[in-house]
Amino acid sequence: MTILSEQKAKELLTKVLKYSKADEIECNLNGSIGGNIRYARNTVSTAGEESDLVLAVQSTFGKKTGTATINEFDDASLEKVVRRSEELAKLAPENEEHMPLFGPQKYTTSKTYFESTANVTPENRAQAAEDSIVPSKKNKLVAAGFLEEFVTFSAIINNKGLFAYNQSTDVDFSVTVRTEDGKGSGWVTRNFSDYKLLDTAKASSIAIQKSIGSVDAKAMEPGKYTVILEPAASVGLLGNMVRNFAQRGADEGRSFLSYKLKEGEDAAKAPKNKLGQKMFDERVNIYTDPGHPIAPAAPFSRDGYPRNRTDWIKNGTVVNMPNSPYWAKKTGVAYVPRGGNIIMDGGNESLEEMIKSTRRGILVTRLWYIRSLDPQTLLYTGLTRDGTFYIEDGKIKYPIKNFRFNESPIVMLNNIEALGKPERIDGNMIPPMKIRDFTFSSLSDAV
């Protein structure tokens, strides 16, 4: 069994601590069990069940630290992994950036675990796939999809009294529905903690509709357009931006959040980063919140430090940047761990209402193959995919050929026309966004 209860995990980890001869020991125990089904060409291709349990032990003498991992759990293996980490620690030089372990912490609770997801069977998965395939077949379309659900747990213990435990469940579903001649393609994705919320037939109907609607796409000239980005389209750019939020890189001058000296300004007196600067439209509020009711996350980070709701951007202004305990101490600020989710506030408009209020624009289902072009401007490139439509006078007029974009989320979040109702996507909450002057640089023949 690779999922241990809180009590069993604590018993095992307490046993590991007893083998320790180090000044400090920290253990992370991570287990997972899950199943998946994959289908293509309207039939099942691969399916399986996977499980694993991994123990990582970090031992420290003074400021000398060593780490080893193992996935075997008899007493001899547990003692062996502790001894290995201690041997490495004794050989290590002092690390000037070593920080002491945290003592006992208090955590908020997150509703991340759902029994319905833990109880999914191979038959459930097969049926969910069938529910997606049958309507595609009926419409003479070809479905390729993937459903995966898993239970994970994470436990942390150290010899300074810290113990943290969290169990969570996740369900991911996506399907691409293509026309038999390959001239149309639609896609949809769903992500929940609770398997009960998943309806693969209902979700697939959106992909079917987009597939049929995207046949015989017209070519439009590349250029700057007003776009409506569905949450699945903007999450990649936003995720890249949030991953680049880091105080140290900003302070060191190698980030889009590094402070730019004004003409004649004294570098010694100037701030190092853009904390407190208004960089985005004032409607932009992005934060992390482990207790979010729809997209919850574990209430502690991987070092056992509590995660609480933390604003990154408030009313368009950068208000926090994640750092490390070392960098926080060095620069005299509080330690801010990375978040486990991205929550972006939006409005109340549905996607349909946003389309209705658009005179001319382009609806983008998703963006694909996003890659960085310039880390100092956060310029990214990538392509639209699986449902790109021209909107005129509040209606979808016709499908258009896919574009390559070259755009920065900084520009995007300054060019907001409207924000819709946020939806859960990849464990985050992202609103559909209407953005003006989004830059498309070339056309793609891909369908």
Next chain:
Amino acid sequence: MERRDFIKIGGVGVGALMLPITGIAISAEQMLDKPMDVAYKKKLADIALNAAKAAGASYADARIGRYLNQFVTTRETRVDNIVNTESAGIGVRVITNGTWGFASTSNMTPDSVAKTAERAVAVAKANSKFQTVPVKLAPVKGVGDVSWQTPIKKNAMEVPIKDKADLLLTANAAAMGNGANYITSMLFLVNEQKYFASTDGSYIDQDVHRLWAPFYATGIGKNGFKQRNGLGNPVGMGFEYLDGLEKDKIKITGANVGYNNSYDLVEDAAAAGKQLKAKLKAKSVEPGKYDLVLDPAHLMLTIHESVGHPLELDRVLGYEANYAGTSFATLDKWKSGKFQYGSDRVNLFADKTQPYSLGNVAYDDEGVKTKDWDLVKDGILVNYQATRDQVHMIDQNESHGCSYSQSWRDVQFQRMPNVSLKPNEQDISAEDVIKDVENGIYIAGRGSFSIDQQRYNFQFGGQLFYEIKDGKITDQIEDVAYQSNTQEFWNSCTQMAGKSDYRVGGSFFDGKGQPSQVSAVSHGCPTTRFNNINVINTARNV
């Protein structure tokens, strides 16, 4: 695929993982147990195969894996992180009622192994109710008990950690002493000890080694910062790759040093420092059409994206439609026998047999002996990359040996073999290729890369860009990316260097499949010229 996935694969959970190193040597091997006895692996595999057959499987294979990774990360003057990971387990794949099923476990007691095989059969049975086309396998004759090892000279896992840390820190000092403000350097070592057994009668024990030593240097100027990554390649070699032998260096006058079968990390880091200073002062490219001369450490990635992926048969058939995508290189184009993928100079071949390459093994992960074959011959599309269950769909009865799984935990499926561009039969040099270019750009090293889901439209950057004027490399320039269409691009190929310039580069973390898996794959090529390609400027004010 990003480095964080490597950490995820390693299953490392500790938050800080800080591990600097002293002068005392310790080898990874000292910290690890002896490999599992082959006879015991065979016994376990037979338990899995027999349990699967007893539960109703018509075919079964078992992969017992022990995966050792080590990664060393340094930053400027200190070692940030040294992690050794070890993961062992068994994955069992079965066909029951004409349907695939798979299950895996890290618990390798005989009882657990038998139960895992039964779970795989249960999964297959559940899915077979909805299966419409039964799985059809190309025949493979059992090979009995065989073994193979990557031909390494120095097992990197046995090299003292101190030597590894010293090498990386020396490289960091070289970069910073020559103009870099910051540098992160790393060493990734992989050892896959994998045992394959199938109901066809094969028992294959393979010991696979791979190594990569990338670095990422940053230079900061008055108006921002620039980055220069290392030009070394990930390889299927031991620590001897880092010997930096002079015979393996190809010097391009006015530009970079290219590395063949060994890499001088410290020299490249020093060059990176100097080139960063030049990058911070370099002029921004004038957008327009240029003749491009692409060095092998750059072109390998263009081959990977625009030839390797579109010729994966599972993509062509639609099995990857929901993730990586499909392909413009459809079966009708292949069947015509006339599809001009590239100019008649273009010969692209696939293999899993090139020495030093990342894909090099004797048998793939479904027991097929590896080989080499043509994909594009004299510019014409002639074949794809396939596995046992797909090759009959292109009317062939022999698998290409392209099955791979990243670990015992995950199911094997079609992955890219090495895909390489044949050199010019005339053994001309890279500088011979450059000397005929009037107005062009020479690009070295892999940079940003992006391509659509059918592999038509792509955009690639690089690490180093130089103007070519009247046959000579002149100024270093910046903000270069080229946009093209795969077929147009390969048809614009007009010249390439010969075998003396041929070098093998690769991708250590190529991502594909659902759940996503990584694989490592190499691409060999010489310095090559492409005419009249659209170059854009990537600088932007925000």
